[in-house]
Amino acid sequence: SQQGEEDPQALSIQEGENATMNCSYKTSINNLQWYRQNSGRGLVHLILIRSNEREKHSGRLRVTLDTSKKSSSLLITASRAADTASYFCASSGAGSYQLTFGKGTKLSVIP
Amino acid sequence: EADIYQTPRYLVIGTGKKITLECSQTMGHDKMYWYQQDPGMELHLIHYSYGVNSTEKGDLSSESTVSRIRTEHFPLTLESARPSHTSQYLCASSSQGQGSPTYEQYFGPGTRLTVT
Numbered sequence: 001s002q003q004g005e006e007d008p009q010a011l012s013i014q015e016g017e018n019a020t021m022n023c024s025y026k027t028s029i030n031n032l033q034w035y036r037q038n039s040g041r042g043l044v045h046l047i048l049i050r051s052n053e054r055e056k057h058s059g060r061l062r063v064t065l066d067t068s069k070k071s072s073s074l075l076i077t078a079s080r081a082a083d084t085a086s087y088f089c090a091s092s093g094a095g096s097y098q099l100t101f102g103k104g105t106k107l108s109v110i111p
Numbered sequence: 112e113a114d115i116y117q118t119p120r121y122l123v124i125g126t127g128k129k130i131t132l133e134c135s136q137t138m139g140h141d142k143m144y145w146y147q148q149d150p151g152m153e154l155h156l157i158h159y160s161y162g163v164n165s166t167e168k169g170d171l172s173s174e175s176t177v178s179r180i181r182t183e184h185f186p187l188t189l190e191s192a193r194p195s196h197t198s199q200y201l202c203a204s205s206s207q208g209q210g211s212p213t214y215e216q217y218f219g220p221g222t223r224l225t226v227t
Contacts, residue, residue, distance in 0.1 A: 031214055042117075042201055042218030043154075088153070092214055097142055097161070097205060098169070099216060101154040 005102055006089060012108040019076045021105040023089035024069075030094045032065055034074050037086045037104070046074075046087075081111045114138050117202050117219035124192055125227055132187045132222045134202030143185040144216065146201040147171060154201060160185055192226045199223050 007022045025032070031050045035043040049056045049065045049072065056063045062075040076083055086106045090099040115136040124130055136143070141162050146154040146169075156169030160179040174196070175189050185204075189196055203216040 033215065035218075040199075040221070040223070042115075042220045043203075043216075044218070045215045048215060086151075097214060098144075098156060098159060099214075100156075100170075101146075103153045104151075106151070 006087070006105045008105060009103070010106045010108070012110065013079055015079060015081055015109055015111050017079055019079050019083070019107055019109070021074045021087050021089075021107070023072045023074070023102050025072075025089075025091045025100075025102075026070065027093065029067075029091045030096065031092055032063075032072050033090045033092075033099065034061075034063060034072075035088045035090060035101075037088065039085075043088065076107075079107075079109045081109050083107060084109045115202060115204055115217050115219040117200075117222050119222060120220060121223050121225075123225045123227065126191075126193055128192050130189050130192055130224070132200055132202075132224070134185045134187070134219055135183050136185075136204045136217070136219075137183060138204060138206070138217065139182065140204035140206045140217070141182065142205045143179065144203045144205075145169075145175075145177060145185070145187050146203065147173065148199045148201055148221075150199070158187065192224075194226045197224060197226050 005024045033048045034046045037043045047058045060077045065072045086104045088104045090101045118133045143160045145158040148154045155171035157173040158177040160166045201221045202219040205216045
């Protein structure tokens with residue numbers, strides 16, 4: 001399995017600060033995605049980065065991918081209380097539509 | 112907000128009962144998935160379907176079964192519920208897209224199942 005591992009497991013920051021979450025995976029990937037999950041809800045797709053990309057931006061989100069280290073990071077800038085949620089990375093292998101999810105990082109943004 | 116629906120949202124049921132968790136999407140997606148997630152933990156794929164009359168088991172062994180008779184509908188059935196089945200069940204869908212496939216999955220709100 002190419003199970004991802006997120007780091008840290010939990011993160012607590014003040015509103016306005018930046019939050020960085022890291023993800024590692026084990027095997028070659030086609031792409032890596034990040035999802036957000038609010039408590040007791042389904043997941044919402046945030047951003048996808050392909051294996052031939054190194055960095056991608058979407059609003060306050062910045063994702064990097066280092067295929068040599070099999071790792072990715074998600075940066076949320078100028079965090080808001082509404083960003084409080086769990087964040088999961090998910091990877092898919094070549095030719096596969098299936099996703100393998102990491103354990104997630106629980107982010108708490110204190111107003 | 113994704114057009115994918117799950118019912119019921121919450122279910123408390125006794126051991127031995129047969130249950131069906133419903134999942135429907137109105138996006139015309141050909142691919143659908145069922146995940147099991149314990150509180151605060153990662154998602155595990157238990158079933159997936161790449162089209163009508165196509166179903167496969169996922170990485171996590173599950174005693175549940177699924178069917179895909181219509182594109183928009185992907186129900187999950189437990190013939191005899193047990194306390195070990197207590198968990199959250201998430202349904203998702205994705206599309207082939209035009210040209211390059213799109214890998215983004217759209218999730219329903221989940222069904223939280225408790226078996227007593």
